[in-house]
Amino acid sequence: MIKTDICIVGAGPGGATTALKLSHLGIPCMLVDKAVFPRDKVCGDAISGKGLMVLRRIDPGIVERFEAATEEQVPVWGIRFGTPTAKQLDIPFRPDYDPANDAKQGFVCKRLDFDNRLVEEVKRRSNVQLFEGISIENYERKANGYLVSNADGSFQVECRILIVANGAYSAFTRHHAKFDKDDGHYAGGVRAYYRNVKGLHPDGFIELHFLKEINPGYLWIFGLPNGYANIGLGMRSDHISQRRYNLTKGLQDIIANHPDFQGRFEDAELLGKITGYGMPLGSKKRQLSGEHYMLVGDAGHLIDPLSGEGIGNAVYSGFIAAEQAQKCLEANDFSASFMNAYDVRVERVLGKDMEVSYQIQQMLARPWLVNLAAWLVLRNPNLMYVISQMYSDMEYRKKALNPLFWIKMMVSKK
Ligand SMILES: Cc1cc2nc3c(=O)[nH]c(=O)nc-3n(C[C@H](O)[C@H](O)[C@H](O)COP(=O)(O)OP(=O)(O)OC[C@H]3O[C@@H](n4cnc5c(N)ncnc54)[C@H](O)[C@@H]3O)c2cc1C
Known part of the structure; x- marks a missing residue:
């Protein structure tokens, strides 16, 4: 002993x-x-x-x-968000980022x-x-x-x-x-490695897609070195049970049939299996x-x-x-x-x-709110900056819960 x-x-x-x-x-x-x-x-x-x-x-x-x-x-230099109405927003972590000289803020690494x-x-x-x-x-x-x-x-x-x-x-x-x-505070996720997925962002933006078919879950596509990508689907466990949703089948279905993704995966090769694991939320x-x-x-x-x-x-x-x-x-x-x-x-x-x-997370479960946010963000670069900061800076997330903050950002010129 x-x-x-x-x-x-x-x-x-x-x-x-x-x-x-x-x-x-x-x-x-x-x-x-x-x-x-x-x-x-x-x-x-x-x-x-x-x-x-x-x-x-x-x-x-x-x-x-x-x-x-x-x-x-x-x-990773930013995030590509996909909304339920298939609008796509590319949001850098910093407005004028310079991949050659700026300090790196995050990575995708197996x-x-x-x-x-x-x-x-x-x-x-x-x-x-x-x-x-x-x-x-x-x-x-x-x-x-x-x-x-x-x-x-x-x-x-x-x-x-x-x-x-x-x-x-x-x-x-x-x-x-x-x-x-407690299924309301737990999520399930599945992940697969693919090679040759088309349309990855050249500066490694990670992709989060809030599709109406999987609401309130999301699909991710994260580029890896040598043409590999990590693709996955996550959803809170209470929604998985209520909908009797099969995450593996859901992922396969999006890749094979969804109009926004079918083309991107037409030459892609699945490496290994689609595998799942639990996500105990805090x-x-x-x-x-x-x-x-x-x-x-x-x-x-x-x-x-x-x-x-x-x-x-x-x-x-x-x-x-x-x-x-x-x-x-x-x-x-x-x-x-x-x-x-x-x-x-x-x-x-x-x-x-x-x-x-x-x-x-609870707000994102409402597709109309995600669509409205995307509509507003596409018309106002200030909001785009706020959203990107919300992912990388907690202070911004706190401010974002105050409606006055959003009004101020919408009317401000810079
Ligand atoms: C599908 C999915 C996608 C995710 N995506 C991300 C992401 O992109 N970014 C991110 O930050 N987080 C992500 N997470 C969460 C992330 O994986 C975990 O939060 C992270 O791994 C937690 O680290 P940990 O050290 O606590 O546990 P783990 O990484 O799980 O490590 C636990 C270790 O304990 C060992 N172990 C287990 N049982 C025993 C035992 N009985 N005796 C001895 N050793 C044991 C295991 O072998 C393992 O090495 C994701 C999770 C899932 C399921």
Whole structure:
């Protein structure tokens, strides 16, 4: 049996970031994953600036080494929105962007590569013990922490702090932290890789299409290097059940028959299978910590309910969990009340984002509102700028909930 202060279960972006931050704080830890990296994870593969900003805070070298691997990524300079009436809006993150000289704001990069890069960063750190290919199946509460083990008990770890970062299907989250599965705050998504999709934006704009056939879900098309693209469909789980909607069939149907997409896919080749995975949304406030444990990333249901972005929040929560673990060790206090400072800080950093994103998510469920917004935006470049900022800047999302703000933007000249 191994004894350690901190055991992290799951080496995705959330768990790997926790380990990296702890390592830079000079605190040794153990990191266990059931997979052997590089491994795939069903995702849209869009890496926003939020996670990169946090990783830069740990060590700018992490992001520099990632950005140097240009063959694995496409920089994203904006968003192409498709509306229910088939209007298309190309909205850059910055009005006069210059791909040659501006700092990059986000990327599309296969999770096979991105997650592996983070694990490679972990392997550079001598004070992180990484175990791959071990699935943690049992969690036993002990007087001074947790005993975690694999199915046959051949791998056992006793720790004072357990950091649970094992994703959307975490058994600990369900059985020990007692999260219920609330379909109004959960989504399903399917993803496929294609080659030779036509009409991708030359500056890597990611495409989000709010089609009337799949309302209130959306279709995404994200370009990858070498003519590859990540195509997917996401919808909130309560709508999937109400409509008995099959996301895989829905995606196949759009690609084969939808007048706006049929042509773009006529020479496209599907690589592998269409695969689905759960998206636990952060629109419902939950208790993320308890005595001797913290939940990070998808295990804490922290996906943005508007954009479906979860990597940035997994990274951010991992960073905060590491700092909280440091405080617990210094104070020798692992009580639920002391650990609750983690919840307070996650709420302060991500809570308002989730709230605002949830309100906008509900507005987008009304196709007439999306159409009206598109109609107005096409006539007013100011609004185009606001929409693009809403995706990349949370302050703009907050302002966008105030009708006076929109009136001001519509009448202003610049
Ligand atoms: C269809 C879809 C599209 C998405 N698109 C995007 C997007 O474009 N951009 C974005 O930011 N987010 C997107 N997300 C969300 C994003 O994938 C997650 O939020 C992100 O992966 C969360 O990171 P994590 O580290 O918390 O969990 P994960 O990335 O799921 O990592 C969990 C790790 O735990 C390991 N593990 C699981 N069980 C065990 C066990 N029992 N023992 C040991 N290890 C275990 C797994 O092998 C895995 O490595 C999407 C999600 C889906 C489903």
